[in-house]
Amino acid sequence: MDSRIPRFYDKSLGKRRQIVADRCSISEDAYEALIDTDERDLGAVERLSENVIGAISFPLSVATNFRIDGDDRLIPMAIEESSVVAAASYGAKLARETGGFTTSTSGPYMIGQIQVRNLSDPHGATSRVFERAGEIRAKANDQGVLVSHGGGCEDVTARVVDTPNGEMAVVHLVVNVQNAMGANAVNTMAEAVAPMIEDVTGGETILSVLSNLADCRIARARCTIPPDVLRSEKRALSGEAVRDRIVDAWALAVGDPYRAATHNKGIFNGMDALAVATMNDWRAIEAGGHAFAARDDYGPLSTYEIDTEGNLVCSIEVPVQVGVVGGATRNHPVANASMEILDANSAEQLSGIFAAVGLAENIASMRALAAEGIQAGHMKLHAKNVAIEAGAPEELIDEIAAQMVADDDVRAARARELISELNR
Structure with missing residues (x-):
């Protein structure tokens, strides 16, 4: 089989499909599966991706019981594992007992990085960047339409990084992307200011690109759960016993990265499913979340504590880089429908919802692990x-x-x- 297919992307969808079927000698059933796709889906995915030969569908489900910042919401989730949807709904039900989730966000800020090498005086170069930060910011804001929408580059910082190839400078553009995820806008700005950075520093720029460690775009969610709703009849455990077991299970994640990785995977089960349903970039969310969890030693993104009244206090702090405009969110009809179901009016509100969904998913997992076990x-x-x-x-x-x-x-x-x- 020869995988070299010149100008494959220029061919019609049907022709691409036939070429793949012929070259890979797939079965008739497999070929029928490729063509058995709703034409509306094919039109949408061909606009979104390259070299399309069909479409694969996830079930689009809805998680129930969510009350977030005083508003009841249904949460669209696209995922192949039913237990994820059930867990999110159950976690939200536990939180609902005391009013649901409250959220906050640090603002819709993304970071663009410009790497500078071949510097004779790296620390002096970063000082010169700070001196001319206003010019750099103005150049960045000449790009695109963010400024007209109330956003734009709001800060310019620089630091020296010690790499295996010697010291280099990294310049950060801190960009208010408003209601967009912001990758394209930030990348455009970073590339536009690179020549000016070279002039300022006397070095050579290489990478000019967004960072997915979105630690200026943090979403937080919190809820309180009374112990009586946590009790396990199957294991004959009181609510207080389950509560204490949850806190100790969380403590293991703090001390052990092997457990922390699985702990955080449970959080992303919910967040990823919501991201896919709304055509937000789940890969960016995962990359940023895990990098944020590893700022010191890798640890859990959520926290479990007991308040003075004996309630379980559950909280999460996680970068959430999502948008309600641009990208695929409004270009795919099902994603558009999911956004209508959510009724989120801004990227910041959507970020808070993502954090609440991740926390609900984690709560349900922690309660199951501490009580009946995850497999039941x-x-x-x-x-x-x-x-x-x-x-x-x-x-x-x-x-x-x-x-x-x-x-x-x-x-x-x-x-x-x-x-x-x-x-x-």
């Missing part, structure tokens, strides 16, 4: 998938799944046994 709820939801994979007829899927859960035996082999029994 997960396998209950996973049982349908196992039944389907085992070849259960449509009319028997629910019955087989329910029986496997009741037997505490969720396996493909058990599903096949039940199929045989029920088909006699």
Whole structure:
């Protein structure tokens, strides 16, 4: 098979699909799967991506029970794992007992970086950048339309970085991107000021690009949960016992990066699903979040404490780089519908919602881990998938799944046994 296909991107979608099918010798079923896509989806994805041959759909679900800053909201989530949606809804239900989530944000600021090498006096060069920061800022603000929308470059900073190849300078543009995610605007600004930075520093610029460590764009969410709603009947644990186990489970994440990675993955389960549903950049959110978690030693993005009244206080602080304008958010009809469901009016409001969703997801996971264990709820939801994979007829899927859960035996082999029994 030859993967060299000149001007593949210029060919029609149907022609691209046929070329791939022929060169990869895919089965008829696989080819039918590629063409069995709603034409509305194909039109949208071909505008969004390159070399399109089809579309793959995630289930679009809605998480319930959310009350955020006093407003009830339904949360669209695009993800293939049902337990993620169930967990977000359950976490929101626990938080709802005392009014839900409150949020705050540090503002819609993104950072553009300009790297400067070959400097005879790196520290002197950064001083000269500060001296001429006003000129650099003005040059940046000559680019694009951010200023006319109330945004633009608001600060210019510089520092010396000790690298394996010697000391270099890095100049930061701190840009108010308003309601956009801001990558394109910031990249344009960084590239535009690079020649001026070379003139100011006497060095050579290389990278001129946005940073996804968006530590000037922090979203915070908080809620309080009374212990009585945390109790576990299955494990005969009081609410106070579950509460204390949650705090100790969080403490392990503080001290152990192996646990912290999984702790934070649970947070991003919810945030990523919301990002995909709204066509925001989940990869940027993940990169920024993990980098933020690793500022010192890698640790958890959320915190669990006990207040003076014995309630569990849950909070999160995480960079959230999302927008309500630009990008794919308004160019894909389903993402547009998701935004209408959310009814978020600004990027800052949307950032707060993201933080609340991540915290809700984490709360549900922590409560499950501290009480019944993570597999009890997960396998209950996973049982349908196992039944389907085992070849259960449509009319028997629910019955087989329910029986496997009741037997505490969720396996493909058990599903096949039940199929045989029920088909006699």
